[in-house]
Amino acid sequence: MMIMDTKGIITKCLGGLYTVESPDGIYECKARGVFRSRGISPYVGDRVELRDGVISEIHDRKNCIIRPPLANLDRLIFIVSTCSPAPNYLLLDKFIAIAEYKGITPVVVITKADLGDSAPIHEIYGGIGIEVLEVSYEDEISIEAVRKLLSSGISAFTGNSGAGKSTLLNAVDPTLNIPTAEISRKLGRGRHTTRHAQLYKLAGGGYIADTPGFSTFDTNRYDIIRKEELAGCFREFEPYIGDCRFNDCAHVCEKGCSVIAAVESGKIHKSRHSSYCAMYDEAKHLKEWELK
Secondary structure (H helix, E strand, O other): OOOOOEEEEEEEEEOOEEEEEEOOEEEEEEEOOHHHHOOOOOOEOOEEEEEOOEEEEEOOOOOEEOOOOEEOOOEEEEEEEOOOOOOOHHHHHHHHHHHHHHOOEEEEEEEOOOOOOOHHHHHHHHOOOOEEEEOOOOOHHHHHHHHHHHOOOEEEEEEOOOOOHHHHHHHHOHHHOOOOOOOOOOOOOOOOOOOOEEOEEOOOOOEEEEOOOOOOOOHHHHOOOOHHHHHHHOHHHOOOOOOOOOOOOOOOOOOOOHHHHHHHOOOOOHHHHHHHHHHHHHHHOOOHHHHO
16 A cells, blocks of 8 residues: 555554554554654554655654553553452552553453452542442443443553453453453463554544553553652642641651641541552662663
8 A cells, every 4th residue: 555644643563663543544664763863762652644654753742651662541441350369459559650640541440349349449549539430241331331431542451460351341342352361462462472562443432452461560661650759649649748747758657747647537548558658668769770
């Protein structure tokens, strides 16, 4: 197909070749060498311009995550099961903090609610204004709510392996036909394919990108938050920051900390503050080269 001068969105990056979806069609092309000299790499989700068969311009990004390389995400959807695997609140809070840091809307979707208690998830995250949806595959209304959520912009799913990401995506859009209970090759998941990024256009509108499952080291794939910036990534801290006795309060164990007072009075959930303290301790030990 002859490539016209046009605009579009990168839906796939693989081996230096980029698939661009435009109003004129879908093209496979390369990027101008000038991007490499500027230290810029095209990402899946980038809005670009094609000229003479190559990507000639990358429009400004509103956000991006590092690995897998995705740009211009509108929402990051965390699939959390009530059991098998049980919720890991620290890891969930790490990913929510990254979403907040990047200006990506975090959403929590609960699976396997019939097998365990979903109330704590609603209480902790719904209580701070994060949208929490609960899905049941016997209830089409609950699936339609997720479908509607995904119907515009670019979304990414993440969550523990076994939490039900593939099952949910199949329910939302059966044309994806993603294998469950095994590595999903179609969405680029698996031990050897996590660097591969791709967007899929959903039948109901919007794009979806699947991301690797949670692990104890995965958050650095997305980005690194300095300790000084961490409190700003916990939205429920905001009303109390600035009211502490000390201007440089870390909100961990200091006397006169208004955040800690809010935790003790039940205004901030203890599990969220516990996650913050663990993340703050990790951030303290980051080396300078890790922050570049």
